[in-house]
Amino acid sequence: MDPDDLDSRLAALEARAPGRDDPPELPRSRRRGLLATPLVLAPVLLLALVASAAAGGAVVATLVQSTEGVQNPGQPLEGANLECMTPPEAAAYLAARGFTDVVWQVETGDIEGKAGSTVQVATPPDHGYVVPGAILSDGKLYMVVDQRTGATGGGTCPDLPMP
Amino acid sequence: METTGRLALPAATAEGTGAHSVAAGSRNDPDAFEAAVGPHYGPLTRRLTVVLGNEHDAEDVAQDAYLRAFRSWDRFDGADVRAWLYTIALRLAFNHVRRRRRWLGILVRTEPAPWTDPSDPDLWGALRGLDGRTRAALLLNVLDGYTHREIAAMFEVPEGTVASWISRGRAALRAELGQR
Numbered sequence: 001m002d003p004d005d006l007d008s009r010l011a012a013l014e015a016r017a018p019g020r021d022d023p024p025e026l027p028r029s030r031r032r033g034l035l036a037t038p039l040v041l042a043p044v045l046l047l048a049l050v051a052s053a054a055a056g057g058a059v060v061a062t063l064v065q066s067t068e069g070v071q072n073p074g075q076p077l078e079g080a081n082l083e084c085m086t087p088p089e090a091a092a093y094l095a096a097r098g099f100t101d102v103v104w105q106v107e108t109g110d111i112e113g114k115a116g117s118t119v120q121v122a123t124p125p126d127h128g129y130v131v132p133g134a135i136l137s138d139g140k141l142y143m144v145v146d147q148r149t150g151a152t153g154g155g156t157c158p159d160l161p162m163p
Numbered sequence: 164m165e166t167t168g169r170l171a172l173p174a175a176t177a178e179g180t181g182a183h184s185v186a187a188g189s190r191n192d193p194d195a196f197e198a199a200v201g202p203h204y205g206p207l208t209r210r211l212t213v214v215l216g217n218e219h220d221a222e223d224v225a226q227d228a229y230l231r232a233f234r235s236w237d238r239f240d241g242a243d244v245r246a247w248l249y250t251i252a253l254r255l256a257f258n259h260v261r262r263r264r265r266w267l268g269i270l271v272r273t274e275p276a277p278w279t280d281p282s283d284p285d286l287w288g289a290l291r292g293l294d295g296r297t298r299a300a301l302l303l304n305v306l307d308g309y310t311h312r313e314i315a316a317m318f319e320v321p322e323g324t325v326a327s328w329i330s331r332g333r334a335a336l337r338a339e340l341g342q343r
Contacts, residue, residue: 006336007305009286014306016278018218019208023201024226026193026233158234 027152070136083132083155086163087124087145094141102141110149127163129153196236203245204229207252214299215256216291218278224259228252246309250317253299260295289339297332304329 070077076097082090087104094102105120106128128147132155135142153160204225211221228251232239239247279287290298296318303309303317311329315322 006333009283010302010305012283013279013286013290014209014213014302017209017212018278019205019212020222020225021205021208023197023204023229026197026230152234158237 027150070134070141071132077134081156082130082134082143083153084157084160085130086126087128087130087143088126090130090143091124094143099141101139102143105142105144106147107144108147129160129162132156193233196233199244200229200232200248203248207248210249210299210302211252211256212278213290213302214253214295215260220256220259224252224256228255231255245307246313246317249303249307253317256299257295285340286336289336292339293332293335297328300325300328301332 071080071082077094080093082093085093091102094100102124103120103122104124105118106125108117108119124143125145125147128145129151131144131146147162151162152158153162207228208218208221208225211224212218215221215224228248232248232251235251293301300314300318303314304311309317311322311325315325318325
Protein backbone atom coordinates (compact mmCIF):
# COMPACT_ATOMS: atom_id res chain seq x y z
CA MET A 1 0.00 0.00 0.00
CA ASP A 2 1.40 3.37 -1.01
CA PRO A 3 1.95 5.60 2.08
CA ASP A 4 0.69 8.63 0.20
CA ASP A 5 -2.41 6.70 -0.67
CA LEU A 6 -3.01 5.92 3.00
CA ASP A 7 -2.52 9.58 3.94
CA SER A 8 -5.07 10.78 1.43
CA ARG A 9 -7.53 8.03 2.34
CA LEU A 10 -7.27 8.90 6.04
CA ALA A 11 -7.77 12.57 5.23
CA ALA A 12 -10.87 11.76 3.20
CA LEU A 13 -12.22 9.55 5.98
CA GLU A 14 -11.82 12.21 8.64
CA ALA A 15 -13.31 14.87 6.39
CA ARG A 16 -16.47 12.78 6.10
CA ALA A 17 -16.73 12.09 9.82
CA PRO A 18 -19.58 13.96 11.53
CA GLY A 19 -18.70 16.82 13.80
CA ARG A 20 -20.10 20.04 15.15
CA ASP A 21 -18.51 23.28 14.03
CA ASP A 22 -20.22 25.45 16.64
CA PRO A 23 -18.42 25.25 19.99
CA PRO A 24 -20.35 25.39 23.28
CA GLU A 25 -21.14 28.70 24.93
CA LEU A 26 -18.46 29.90 27.28
CA PRO A 27 -19.28 30.78 30.86
CA ARG A 28 -18.44 34.43 31.33
CA SER A 29 -19.25 34.71 35.00
CA ARG A 30 -15.76 35.68 35.99
CA ARG A 31 -16.05 38.83 33.98
CA ARG A 32 -19.49 39.60 35.34
CA GLY A 33 -18.41 38.74 38.84
CA LEU A 34 -15.61 41.22 38.69
CA LEU A 35 -17.94 43.82 37.27
CA ALA A 36 -20.29 43.30 40.19
CA THR A 37 -17.80 44.64 42.69
CA PRO A 38 -17.56 48.14 41.22
CA LEU A 39 -21.38 48.26 41.09
CA VAL A 40 -21.53 47.49 44.78
CA LEU A 41 -19.04 50.22 45.42
CA ALA A 42 -20.79 52.88 43.37
CA PRO A 43 -22.83 54.37 46.25
CA VAL A 44 -19.83 54.17 48.54
CA LEU A 45 -17.65 56.05 46.09
CA LEU A 46 -20.39 58.62 45.52
CA LEU A 47 -20.59 59.22 49.27
CA ALA A 48 -16.85 59.51 49.38
CA LEU A 49 -16.86 62.17 46.69
CA VAL A 50 -19.61 64.21 48.39
CA ALA A 51 -17.87 63.96 51.72
CA SER A 52 -14.59 64.97 50.20
CA ALA A 53 -16.08 68.09 48.71
CA ALA A 54 -17.43 69.09 52.09
CA ALA A 55 -14.63 68.16 54.37
CA GLY A 56 -11.48 68.64 52.37
CA GLY A 57 -8.49 66.64 51.31
CA ALA A 58 -7.76 64.86 54.57
CA VAL A 59 -11.21 63.26 54.61
CA VAL A 60 -10.82 62.19 51.00
CA ALA A 61 -7.64 60.37 51.82
CA THR A 62 -9.31 58.59 54.73
CA LEU A 63 -12.31 57.44 52.69
CA VAL A 64 -10.26 56.26 49.76
CA GLN A 65 -8.13 54.26 52.11
CA SER A 66 -11.22 52.81 53.75
CA THR A 67 -12.47 51.30 50.49
CA GLU A 68 -9.23 49.55 49.67
CA GLY A 69 -9.59 46.00 48.42
CA VAL A 70 -8.50 43.98 51.42
CA GLN A 71 -7.17 41.18 49.24
CA ASN A 72 -4.89 43.50 47.32
CA PRO A 73 -1.12 43.24 47.80
CA GLY A 74 -0.12 44.64 51.15
CA GLN A 75 -3.65 44.49 52.53
CA PRO A 76 -4.83 42.33 55.46
CA LEU A 77 -6.28 39.51 53.36
CA GLU A 78 -3.59 39.32 50.72
CA GLY A 79 -3.15 35.67 49.72
CA ALA A 80 -6.17 34.50 51.71
CA ASN A 81 -7.58 32.78 48.61
CA LEU A 82 -11.11 33.18 49.88
CA GLU A 83 -12.36 32.13 46.45
CA CYS A 84 -11.19 28.59 47.24
CA MET A 85 -13.50 28.36 50.28
CA THR A 86 -17.19 27.83 50.80
CA PRO A 87 -18.98 30.88 52.15
CA PRO A 88 -19.19 29.42 55.70
CA GLU A 89 -15.48 28.56 55.57
CA ALA A 90 -14.69 32.07 54.39
CA ALA A 91 -16.85 33.50 57.19
CA ALA A 92 -14.97 31.45 59.78
CA TYR A 93 -11.65 32.50 58.29
CA LEU A 94 -12.66 36.16 58.37
CA ALA A 95 -14.05 35.98 61.90
CA ALA A 96 -10.79 34.49 63.12
CA ARG A 97 -9.05 37.59 61.77
CA GLY A 98 -11.42 40.09 63.29
CA PHE A 99 -13.72 40.70 60.35
CA THR A 100 -17.02 40.24 62.14
CA ASP A 101 -19.11 42.82 60.30
CA VAL A 102 -19.51 41.18 56.92
CA VAL A 103 -22.13 41.92 54.28
CA TRP A 104 -22.73 38.92 51.99
CA GLN A 105 -23.97 39.95 48.61
CA VAL A 106 -25.54 36.92 46.94
CA GLU A 107 -25.97 36.81 43.16
CA THR A 108 -28.54 34.33 41.81
CA GLY A 109 -30.07 33.51 38.43
CA ASP A 110 -27.91 32.35 35.55
CA ILE A 111 -24.84 33.68 33.88
CA GLU A 112 -26.90 35.05 30.99
CA GLY A 113 -28.57 37.41 33.44
CA LYS A 114 -31.99 35.76 33.26
CA ALA A 115 -34.20 35.86 36.37
CA GLY A 116 -31.30 37.01 38.47
CA SER A 117 -31.34 38.81 41.78
CA THR A 118 -28.90 40.41 44.16
CA VAL A 119 -29.49 40.39 47.88
CA GLN A 120 -27.32 41.49 50.77
CA VAL A 121 -27.50 39.45 53.95
CA ALA A 122 -25.64 39.34 57.23
CA THR A 123 -25.10 35.58 57.38
CA PRO A 124 -23.03 33.66 54.86
CA PRO A 125 -25.05 31.57 52.38
CA ASP A 126 -24.54 27.82 52.46
CA HIS A 127 -23.21 27.56 48.94
CA GLY A 128 -21.89 29.48 45.96
CA TYR A 129 -18.55 30.76 44.73
CA VAL A 130 -16.86 33.36 46.90
CA VAL A 131 -15.82 35.98 44.36
CA PRO A 132 -12.31 37.34 44.88
CA GLY A 133 -12.03 41.04 45.56
CA ALA A 134 -13.47 41.65 49.03
CA ILE A 135 -13.98 45.33 49.83
CA LEU A 136 -13.79 47.03 53.23
CA SER A 137 -16.01 50.07 53.49
CA ASP A 138 -16.94 51.98 56.64
CA GLY A 139 -15.92 49.08 58.78
CA LYS A 140 -18.02 46.58 56.82
CA LEU A 141 -16.49 43.89 54.68
CA TYR A 142 -18.39 43.27 51.45
CA MET A 143 -18.18 39.72 50.12
CA VAL A 144 -19.81 38.70 46.83
CA VAL A 145 -21.10 35.12 46.49
CA ASP A 146 -21.99 33.88 43.01
CA GLN A 147 -24.74 31.25 42.99
CA ARG A 148 -25.71 31.70 39.35
CA THR A 149 -26.26 28.65 37.19
CA GLY A 150 -23.26 28.15 34.97
CA ALA A 151 -20.92 30.20 37.13
CA THR A 152 -17.34 29.04 37.52
CA GLY A 153 -14.66 29.57 40.11
CA GLY A 154 -12.29 32.49 39.92
CA GLY A 155 -8.94 33.74 41.10
CA THR A 156 -6.67 30.93 42.20
CA CYS A 157 -9.43 28.29 42.06
CA PRO A 158 -10.92 28.45 38.56
CA ASP A 159 -11.64 24.69 38.46
CA LEU A 160 -13.42 24.50 41.80
CA PRO A 161 -16.85 22.84 41.56
CA MET A 162 -19.53 25.16 42.91
CA PRO A 163 -19.50 24.79 46.70
CA MET B 164 7.43 8.56 8.83
CA GLU B 165 9.06 11.27 10.92
CA THR B 166 7.82 14.65 9.89
CA THR B 167 8.59 18.19 10.89
CA GLY B 168 5.43 19.40 12.54
CA ARG B 169 5.11 22.26 14.94
CA LEU B 170 5.45 22.17 18.65
CA ALA B 171 3.29 20.37 21.13
CA LEU B 172 3.11 20.18 24.87
CA PRO B 173 4.90 20.54 27.15
CA ALA B 174 5.73 24.19 26.75
CA ALA B 175 9.42 23.53 27.19
CA THR B 176 9.49 21.97 23.74
CA ALA B 177 7.57 24.76 22.10
CA GLU B 178 8.99 26.75 19.25
CA GLY B 179 6.10 29.19 19.25
CA THR B 180 6.19 30.11 15.60
CA GLY B 181 3.33 28.04 14.22
CA ALA B 182 0.25 29.30 12.49
CA HIS B 183 -1.72 28.27 15.58
CA SER B 184 0.15 30.49 18.03
CA VAL B 185 -1.63 33.07 20.16
CA ALA B 186 -0.53 36.50 21.31
CA ALA B 187 0.25 36.58 25.01
CA GLY B 188 -1.81 39.70 25.65
CA SER B 189 -5.11 38.07 24.74
CA ARG B 190 -5.05 35.19 27.18
CA ASN B 191 -7.58 36.50 29.71
CA ASP B 192 -10.14 37.42 27.10
CA PRO B 193 -13.04 35.01 26.30
CA ASP B 194 -13.49 36.63 22.91
CA ALA B 195 -9.84 36.04 22.14
CA PHE B 196 -10.25 32.43 23.28
CA GLU B 197 -13.19 31.91 20.94
CA ALA B 198 -11.31 33.53 18.08
CA ALA B 199 -8.22 31.39 18.62
CA VAL B 200 -9.70 28.07 19.70
CA GLY B 201 -13.17 28.11 18.13
CA PRO B 202 -12.00 27.39 14.57
CA HIS B 203 -10.36 24.18 15.80
CA TYR B 204 -13.55 22.88 17.38
CA GLY B 205 -15.13 21.39 14.24
CA PRO B 206 -11.96 19.55 13.14
CA LEU B 207 -11.54 18.36 16.73
CA THR B 208 -14.98 16.78 16.86
CA ARG B 209 -14.32 14.99 13.56
CA ARG B 210 -10.96 13.76 14.86
CA LEU B 211 -12.60 12.49 18.05
CA THR B 212 -15.30 10.75 16.03
CA VAL B 213 -12.61 8.79 14.19
CA VAL B 214 -10.61 8.11 17.38
CA LEU B 215 -13.58 7.10 19.52
CA GLY B 216 -15.62 5.61 16.69
CA ASN B 217 -18.76 7.24 18.02
CA GLU B 218 -19.96 10.72 17.17
CA HIS B 219 -21.99 11.18 20.37
CA ASP B 220 -19.07 10.36 22.64
CA ALA B 221 -16.91 12.57 20.43
CA GLU B 222 -19.21 15.52 20.91
CA ASP B 223 -19.34 15.05 24.68
CA VAL B 224 -15.58 14.88 24.94
CA ALA B 225 -15.08 17.83 22.58
CA GLN B 226 -17.42 20.03 24.63
CA ASP B 227 -15.73 19.03 27.87
CA ALA B 228 -12.29 19.67 26.37
CA TYR B 229 -13.30 23.08 25.02
CA LEU B 230 -14.64 24.25 28.37
CA ARG B 231 -11.63 22.88 30.24
CA ALA B 232 -9.37 24.63 27.78
CA PHE B 233 -11.20 27.88 28.45
CA ARG B 234 -10.77 27.49 32.20
CA SER B 235 -7.04 26.94 31.64
CA TRP B 236 -6.68 29.66 29.03
CA ASP B 237 -4.62 31.92 31.26
CA ARG B 238 -2.12 29.09 31.68
CA PHE B 239 -1.75 28.34 27.97
CA ASP B 240 1.82 28.95 26.81
CA GLY B 241 0.66 30.73 23.67
CA ALA B 242 2.49 28.44 21.28
CA ASP B 243 0.32 25.96 19.35
CA VAL B 244 -3.32 26.24 20.24
CA ARG B 245 -4.36 23.26 18.13
CA ALA B 246 -1.83 20.95 19.76
CA TRP B 247 -2.88 22.24 23.17
CA LEU B 248 -6.61 21.69 22.51
CA TYR B 249 -6.04 18.28 20.94
CA THR B 250 -3.89 17.20 23.88
CA ILE B 251 -6.61 18.09 26.38
CA ALA B 252 -9.27 16.40 24.26
CA LEU B 253 -7.38 13.21 23.50
CA ARG B 254 -6.40 12.70 27.13
CA LEU B 255 -10.06 13.13 28.05
CA ALA B 256 -11.04 10.72 25.30
CA PHE B 257 -8.74 8.01 26.61
CA ASN B 258 -10.01 8.55 30.16
CA HIS B 259 -13.52 8.32 28.76
CA VAL B 260 -12.74 4.97 27.20
CA ARG B 261 -11.13 3.72 30.42
CA ARG B 262 -14.19 4.74 32.46
CA ARG B 263 -16.52 2.96 30.09
CA ARG B 264 -14.41 -0.16 30.31
CA ARG B 265 -14.28 -0.02 34.10
CA TRP B 266 -17.93 0.68 34.74
CA LEU B 267 -19.53 -1.27 31.98
CA GLY B 268 -17.15 -4.17 32.23
CA ILE B 269 -17.19 -4.66 28.51
CA LEU B 270 -14.77 -4.17 25.72
CA VAL B 271 -15.30 -0.80 24.17
CA ARG B 272 -16.07 -1.26 20.57
CA THR B 273 -16.34 1.27 17.84
CA GLU B 274 -19.59 1.32 15.96
CA PRO B 275 -20.19 0.77 12.29
CA ALA B 276 -19.81 4.19 10.75
CA PRO B 277 -22.46 5.20 8.23
CA TRP B 278 -20.37 8.25 7.38
CA THR B 279 -17.45 6.34 5.89
CA ASP B 280 -16.66 6.88 2.27
CA PRO B 281 -18.76 4.39 0.26
CA SER B 282 -15.87 4.14 -2.15
CA ASP B 283 -13.45 3.19 0.65
CA PRO B 284 -15.35 1.14 3.25
CA ASP B 285 -12.37 -1.07 4.06
CA LEU B 286 -10.32 1.73 5.58
CA TRP B 287 -12.69 2.27 8.50
CA GLY B 288 -12.87 -1.48 9.00
CA ALA B 289 -9.09 -1.60 9.23
CA LEU B 290 -8.88 1.42 11.52
CA ARG B 291 -11.39 -0.13 13.90
CA GLY B 292 -8.89 -2.88 14.49
CA LEU B 293 -6.42 -0.41 16.04
CA ASP B 294 -6.70 0.74 19.63
CA GLY B 295 -7.62 4.38 20.23
CA ARG B 296 -4.14 5.61 21.12
CA THR B 297 -2.59 4.08 18.04
CA ARG B 298 -5.33 5.51 15.89
CA ALA B 299 -4.89 8.96 17.43
CA ALA B 300 -1.10 8.90 17.14
CA LEU B 301 -1.28 7.80 13.54
CA LEU B 302 -3.68 10.60 12.64
CA LEU B 303 -1.63 13.23 14.47
CA ASN B 304 1.43 12.11 12.57
CA VAL B 305 -0.05 11.49 9.15
CA LEU B 306 -2.66 14.23 8.92
CA ASP B 307 -1.28 16.96 11.18
CA GLY B 308 2.43 16.42 10.72
CA TYR B 309 3.33 16.22 14.40
CA THR B 310 6.57 14.46 15.11
CA HIS B 311 6.96 11.41 17.31
CA ARG B 312 8.51 13.63 19.98
CA GLU B 313 5.58 16.03 19.90
CA ILE B 314 3.03 13.24 20.09
CA ALA B 315 4.99 11.67 22.95
CA ALA B 316 4.72 14.97 24.82
CA MET B 317 0.97 15.10 24.21
CA PHE B 318 0.38 11.59 25.55
CA GLU B 319 3.10 11.70 28.21
CA VAL B 320 4.74 8.53 26.95
CA PRO B 321 8.28 7.86 25.72
CA GLU B 322 9.07 8.81 22.13
CA GLY B 323 9.88 5.20 21.31
CA THR B 324 6.42 4.15 22.38
CA VAL B 325 4.88 6.52 19.87
CA ALA B 326 7.23 5.32 17.15
CA SER B 327 6.16 1.78 17.93
CA TRP B 328 2.46 2.64 17.86
CA ILE B 329 2.74 4.36 14.50
CA SER B 330 4.91 1.69 12.97
CA ARG B 331 2.66 -1.12 14.13
CA GLY B 332 -0.44 0.86 13.18
CA ARG B 333 0.79 1.34 9.65
CA ALA B 334 1.77 -2.30 9.39
CA ALA B 335 -1.61 -3.43 10.66
CA LEU B 336 -3.42 -1.21 8.19
CA ARG B 337 -1.24 -2.43 5.34
CA ALA B 338 -1.91 -6.03 6.29
CA GLU B 339 -5.62 -5.53 6.79
CA LEU B 340 -6.16 -3.50 3.64
CA GLY B 341 -3.91 -5.77 1.63
CA GLN B 342 -6.09 -8.76 2.43
CA ARG B 343 -9.26 -7.10 1.26
